[in-house]
Amino acid sequence: MLARVRSAALGIVLVLASCGASAPPSPPAPLPARTVRYTFALEPDLEHMHTTVCFEDGVPDALAAIHEEGRARVETAEVLRADGPHALPIDGEISLRGVAPGECVRYRVDLAPGRRATPGAPGSYRVGDDLVAPTSLWLRAPSPRDASTAMLARFVLPDGVRASTVWPDADEEGWMRIDERAFRYIAYVAFGELEVERVPVPGGCIDAVVLDGALQIDAEQRRAWLGTAGRAVSRVLGRFPAERAGVIVVPTPFADTPVLFGIVGRGALPTIALLVGENARPDALVPDWTAVHEFTHLASPFVERDEAWITEGLATYYQQVLRAREGMLTPEQAWNEMLHGFARGRSEGTGRTLREESRDMLRTYAFGRVYWSGAALALMADVAYRRSSDGQGSLDDAMVRASDRRDETLRADELVRAMDGGDGGPFAQVIAPWIDRDEFPDVDETLAWLGVRRGVAGVELLDAPGAAIRDAIMNPGAPLASNPDGCR
Ligand SMILES: [Zn+2]
Numbered sequence: 001m002l003a004r005v006r007s008a009a010l011g012i013v014l015v016l017a018s019c020g021a022s023a024p025p026s027p028p029a030p031l032p033a034r035t036v037r038y039t040f041a042l043e044p045d046l047e048h049m050h051t052t053v054c055f056e057d058g059v060p061d062a063l064a065a066i067h068e069e070g071r072a073r074v075e076t077a078e079v080l081r082a083d084g085p086h087a088l089p090i091d092g093e094i095s096l097r098g099v100a101p102g103e104c105v106r107y108r109v110d111l112a113p114g115r116r117a118t119p120g121a122p123g124s125y126r127v128g129d130d131l132v133a134p135t136s137l138w139l140r141a142p143s144p145r146d147a148s149t150a151m152l153a154r155f156v157l158p159d160g161v162r163a164s165t166v167w168p169d170a171d172e173e174g175w176m177r178i179d180e181r182a183f184r185y186i187a188y189v190a191f192g193e194l195e196v197e198r199v200p201v202p203g204g205c206i207d208a209v210v211l212d213g214a215l216q217i218d219a220e221q222r223r224a225w226l227g228t229a230g231r232a233v234s235r236v237l238g239r240f241p242a243e244r245a246g247v248i249v250v251p252t253p254f255a256d257t258p259v260l261f262g263i264v265g266r267g268a269l270p271t272i273a274l275l276v277g278e279n280a281r282p283d284a285l286v287p288d289w290t291a292v293h294e295f296t297h298l299a300s301p302f303v304e305r306d307e308a309w310i311t312e313g314l315a316t317y318y319q320q321v322l323r324a325r326e327g328m329l330t331p332e333q334a335w336n337e338m339l340h341g342f343a344r345g346r347s348e349g350t351g352r353t354l355r356e357e358s359r360d361m362l363r364t365y366a367f368g369r370v371y372w373s374g375a376a377l378a379l380m381a382d383v384a385y386r387r388s389s390d391g392q393g394s395l396d397d398a399m400v401r402a403s404d405r406r407d408e409t410l411r412a413d414e415l416v417r418a419m420d421g422g423d424g425g426p427f428a429q430v431i432a433p434w435i436d437r438d439e440f441p442d443v444d445e446t447l448a449w450l451g452v453r454r455g456v457a458g459v460e461l462l463d464a465p466g467a468a469i470r471d472a473i474m475n476p477g478a479p480l481a482s483n484p485d486g487c488r
Pocket residue numbers: 001002293294297311312315
């Protein structure tokens with residue numbers, strides 16, 4: 001799942017929206033001329049945040065909500081002067097007219113759960129004593145701003161309370177440097193008596209927190225689960241798609257699967273929330289597909305939800321392939337799950353074309369149709385890349401080609417062009433006949449060529465012209481990036 005700040009997303013138990021990626025950290029550069037400093041101070045009940053914003057040089061016209069749902073959350077805004085606070089007008093935006101360089105303003109935001117002004121917006125959630133409050137509720141962006149504006153942020157939290165990882169590490173004075181991505185995408189943040197568990201993954205670290213609640217799995221089993229999923233996903237780009245990511249584990253009652261739901265936020269760092277069943281056992285959790293699926297989203301650029309078929313298709317295809325590559329499933333199990341998924345995708349839907357089905361998915365709930373149609377196209381594209389290059393290329397290489405744009409928001413056709421390396425490439429040719437048809441993509445011919453057949457007792461892998469490509473798809477591939485410091 002994913003979405004961007006502007007777009008409404010669907011809401012299930014916890015939240016929704018936004019998918020993330022992160023650029024390699026650059027060495028600290030001198031601060032540009034214009035600097036904005038945010039101090040986010042949380043009240044002990046966790047449900048009100050007082051944000052002080054200081055403008056060291058130029059002052060923008062306003063502080064604007066980064067998402068529709070943040071507009072109505074500001075209760076008061078004032079400029080802080082020697083003779084006391086002076087109220088500022090709030091009209092969706094907080095107007096900064098009359099605020100001088102060097103002055104600070106303060107605004108108070110209501111983070112109480114249960115106030116969903118905008119359909120489909122993430123909202124805030126209590127999980128036991130902890131609170132999940134996405135940045136869409138409390139972060140306001142300088143408007144206008146440009147790339148030369150440095151933005152620094154810090155939290156001032158009640159005793160014993162911590163925030164989950166959302167932005168890069170603080171400098172010696174406690175300031176975290178944030179950038180445009182913090183305003184462009186929603187990130188998920190938890191506040192509470194949290195302990196950060198650092199999980200090494202190839203070329204990066206996952207910072208996980210577990211929210212208030214009872215889980216069967218202990219810390220070591222959580223590390224095994226997230227570390228294995230992180231390693232699996234590293235088999236697309238050769239390394240985990242972000243150097244650092246924040247994961248929020250939400251203990252969830254009444255779950256009939258090990259992981260009930262997952263959601264990815266993008267920002268200055270990716271943030272991922274995973275709803276784990278309180279009774280989930282480690283032997284079921286480790287091979288579960290959800291974390292692999294969500295982490296795979298980080299490997300590609302963001303595409304708006306109206307064209308989710310492409311990013312969901314890639315993540316849904318890879319959730320089988322990567323688990324087989326990592327040994328979490330046998331190749332037979334992976335193909336078996338893929339055939340089940342294609343059957344599900346074929347039987348679901350509303351008779352719309354894939355393009356329309358994807359656009360209307362948040363209203364029709366035709367998720368199975370969209371996700372598995374996209375997965376069928378991803379499989380067909382993987383085979384096309386491999387056939388057209390005599391086995392030298394693959395969908396992984398196409399993901400690598402597009403990966404340097406993964407902090408951007410692209411249209412689906414732009415992503416396909418980036419993956420193909422130009423117009424009319426293998427992926428574009430695979431998609432063209434199916435995107436405006438109301439039938440499920442015909443993947444049977446590809447499966448027959450690969451020698452994948454549904455038998456009486458499950459999938460059968462047969463001798464076939466494409467058997468070598470079939471086996472290469474599930475092959476672990478090249479060695480992964482190392483992680484010398486082990487995330488201590
Ligand atoms: Zn997804």
